[in-house]
Amino acid sequence: MSHNGKSGVRHAADMVTPYAMSAKDNAVQYAQQAGAYFGPRARRAAVKARTGYATQVAPRMGRAVAAAGPAKEQAAARSQAAMAALRGDISAREIRGALRRKARRQRAGRMVRRLGMLGLAAGGAYAAWKWWSGQNDQDWTMEPSPATEVNPEAEEGSKG
DSSP, X not given: OHHHHHHHHHHHHHHHHHHHHHHHHHHHHHHHHHHHHXXXXXXXXXXXXXXXIIIIIHHHHHHHHHHHHHHHHHHHHHHHHHHHHXXXXXXXXXXXXXXXXXXXXXXXXXXXXXXXXXXXXXXXXXXXXXXXXXXXXXXXXXXXXXXXXXXXXXXXXXXX
């Protein structure tokens, strides 16, 4: 019975082998066609992805890192100040004084900016007034006097 089982399996394998070989050949052919079709497209997509990263993502990441720099430094300075205050190296009075100095500097900066803007506005208004007053000057709006005619005969008689 085992002999018949082995021969049955061999017979089935012999029957299926041509179909399996044909399926393998078809699969290889389809894979080659797919590679020929998708290969260039995949390369173009990879190039576009690299270009997109270089032109859009990398600059944005660089700007984000640059913008985070001052915040990182400020956070480090604040944490150091907080640790010093917790250790008792800095008194509450010194902290209040530092906060007052910072507020005073901020007020002074705002005042300087406001005075600068006021100066620019005043300078612009003065320049506009000077231009406008020059446009309304009576000297240039008057009609020029007519030219006097010279008598050509009288001129010839005086020469001769």
